[in-house]
Ligand SMILES: NC(=O)C1=CN([C@@H]2O[C@H](COP(=O)(O)OP(=O)(O)OC[C@H]3O[C@@H](n4cnc5c(N)ncnc54)[C@H](O)[C@@H]3O)[C@@H](O)[C@H]2O)C=CC1
């Protein structure tokens with residue numbers, strides 16, 4: 001696929017589809033080179049007013065766009081492809097954002113030779129801090145991967161992974177923001193338990209999360225070293241860590257991420 005700004009259609013504009021549209025526009029992708037599809041008329045009008053892009057039906061998107069980004073739920077992908085699959089010209093690039101579904105799912109429903117790239121991004125795309133993992137399916141060339149990267153780089157960091165790792169990626173970074181939000185929510189509750197006003201507890205822990213995240217990214221230190229620097233002998237932190245270990249937080253995370261990975265596999269099995 002030649003370099004240059006391609007016409008991209010986002011098919012399915014819920015949370016992730018909209019994040020992708022807004023991110024591409026922030027990155028300077030011309031509104032005239034973007035289109036979206038939506039099932040409800042009210043949603044179509046909202047998107048076209050908010051972003052100044054064309055909102056079209058799925059078949060128009062298939063006919064006119066060079067890149068089709070599929071951002072429907074995995075459970076809705078088969079119905080969508082029943083409608084559009086046979087009509088997708090084989091020179092279009094199909095980018096799937098769907099959790100769990102392998103590129104072979106799309107390959108079976110698209111004309112032979114259609115390039116498919118599988119992508120797993122996450123909601124911090126909203127603030128250009130996404131983590132996006134990109135894998136080539138059959139027929140996707142180096143230039144298709146490069147184009148997918150060009151689209152997701154402005155939204156945060158990107159990494160290329162073999163498709164066999166995508167279910168694990170989904171468990172870690174795809175779902176990952178939810179785990180951090182849950183921890184923050186629980187720590188705010190802990191602040192309430194200790195007698196702090198809710199807003200104070202919120203502000204303390206949100207800034208602590210941001211500071212810790214920036215150190216994780218920018219200090220070059222391993223998380224263990226960063227944690228040890230906080231943990232004074234016979235101090236407060238080690239008392240808390242003993243409780244976390246007693247309550248099996250580490251084991252809970254191992255089990256939780258394994259469950260997320262297994263659920264991604266199940267989605268593939270249930271949507272063949
Ligand atoms: N929410 C997240 O944090 C992440 C989600 N994903 C994946 O992104 C995809 C979308 O997820 P969300 O945005 O959270 O779901 P969502 O439910 O917010 O959005 C899906 C959208 O697709 C639309 N849709 C369904 N069938 C359609 C059709 N035939 N034609 C046009 N539009 C159709 C729905 O109306 C809805 O607006 C899923 O496959 C999910 O696995 C991937 C990474 C992170």
Ligand SMILES: O=C(O)[C@@H]1CCC=N1
Pocket residue numbers: 099170174175
């Ligand atoms: O919960 C889900 O299935 C989607 C995929 C990764 C994050 N959200």
